[in-house]
Amino acid sequence: MDENSAKEALVGRVLGWYQKHRRLLPWRGEQDPYRVLLSEVLLQQTRAAQAIPYYHRFLARFPTLEALAQATEEEVLWVWQGCGYYTRARNLHRLARQVSAIPSSYAELRRLPGLGPYTAAAVASIAFGEPVAAVDGNVRRVLARLWAWEQPKGGLVRAKAEELMREALRRAPPGEWNQALIELGALVCTPRRPECKRCPAVQFCQGREAPERYPRPQVRKQQPQEMVALVLQGPAGFHLEKRPGGVLGGLWGVPMEEEPGGLERLLARFGLKQAQKVGEVRHEFTHRRLLVRVYQAPWEGGENPGLRPLSRLDRKVLELAGARL
DNA sequence: TTCCCGGAAT
DNA sequence: ATTCCGGGAA
Numbered sequence: 001m002d003e004n005s006a007k008e009a010l011v012g013r014v015l016g017w018y019q020k021h022r023r024l025l026p027w028r029g030e031q032d033p034y035r036v037l038l039s040e041v042l043l044q045q046t047r048a049a050q051a052i053p054y055y056h057r058f059l060a061r062f063p064t065l066e067a068l069a070q071a072t073e074e075e076v077l078w079v080w081q082g083c084g085y086y087t088r089a090r091n092l093h094r095l096a097r098q099v100s101a102i103p104s105s106y107a108e109l110r111r112l113p114g115l116g117p118y119t120a121a122a123v124a125s126i127a128f129g130e131p132v133a134a135v136d137g138n139v140r141r142v143l144a145r146l147w148a149w150e151q152p153k154g155g156l157v158r159a160k161a162e163e164l165m166r167e168a169l170r171r172a173p174p175g176e177w178n179q180a181l182i183e184l185g186a187l188v189c190t191p192r193r194p195e196c197k198r199c200p201a202v203q204f205c206q207g208r209e210a211p212e213r214y215p216r217p218q219v220r221k222q223q224p225q226e227m228v229a230l231v232l233q234g235p236a237g238f239h240l241e242k243r244p245g246g247v248l249g250g251l252w253g254v255p256m257e258e259e260p261g262g263l264e265r266l267l268a269r270f271g272l273k274q275a276q277k278v279g280e281v282r283h284e285f286t287h288r289r290l291l292v293r294v295y296q297a298p299w300e301g302g303e304n305p306g307l308r309p310l311s312r313l314d315r316k317v318l319e320l321a322g323a324r325l
Numbered sequence: 326t327t328c329c330c331g332g333a334a335t
Numbered sequence: 336a337t338t339c340c341g342g343g344a345a
Contacts, residue, residue, distance in 0.1 A: 085341085
């Protein structure tokens with residue numbers, strides 16, 4: 001079999017598999033650009049299962065781009081709370097205020113805040129039928145295994161993805177093909193323990209004998225970090241403050257400081273002599289492993305934390321201190 | 326518990 | 336190159 005007929009067969013097998021095995025996700029088959037864009041932003045760094053409830057909540061609260069533009073940033077974060085990567089929500093809100101309609105080409109989409117190469121390509125292909133390859137982590141992994149690339153350069157992956165897209169165009173719309181490749185990576189060609197037995201493309205796969213070698217997992221250094229949180233409780237609830245930019249930017253939470261000296265600085269800030277330790281909370285970011293020692297003290301003020309957008313971290317801290325959320 | 330995964334902005 | 340988050344698998 002020559003190279004071209006192999007490529008044709010590969011594309012056909014993947015498309016056939018996709019038609020039979022794709023999940024029935026709420027945004028599948030969706031053509032409305034606003035909804036497609038929302039789903040793709042939600043799917044950045046987030047599994048489909050986790051994105052689903054947020055997709056429904058978001059659309060229930062902001063059914064259109066206009067409705068989103070009318071909202072305040074805090075209302076948007078309120079719906080997004082718990083989903084992580086809150087810059088996505090802030091960018092979505094900015095985007096809604098920048099444009100009156102979702103632009104229809106990859107080049108224009110790429111200029112919107114929060115849309116990088118992947119998301120712009122996904123929206124352009126799914127909502128507008130533009131034949132551009134959407135390369136996410138799934139596609140990168142699938143292609144790396146098919147051609148046994150241990151450390152694939154971005155340009156190489158992109159070139160191969162575009163080549164396959166040109167072939168797929170003969171058989172399916174661009175958005176269908178992109179989603180087929182992504183779905184294969186999500187369901188079968190998974191990062192760990194891929195199910196090659198179920199793979200429609202295994203006969204074309206040069207990495208099938210050792211799939212977990214391709215692509216080589218990236219090393220990341222995770223620094224342990226110790227923090228102190230001070231939960232100030234009063235008759236009306238808890239003292240909360242809005243976090244500035246950076247970590248958990250825009251969300252609300254309890255006062256926190258880095259160790260060492262964190263507790264002393266917190267006590268000084270609030271004019272307190274002492275606080276009572278209530279326990280510890282562990283929380284992980286990509287690059288940091290947090291250990292938060294939680295202290296508690298009485299306070300005059302306070303508010304109901306159930307009315308503010310909170311991160312998982314602050315939720316854990318408040319629950320440890322007895323808050324009901 | 327620990328380990329590991331993932332797009333965009335800067 | 337580094338910074339953002341949370342959840343699922345091992």
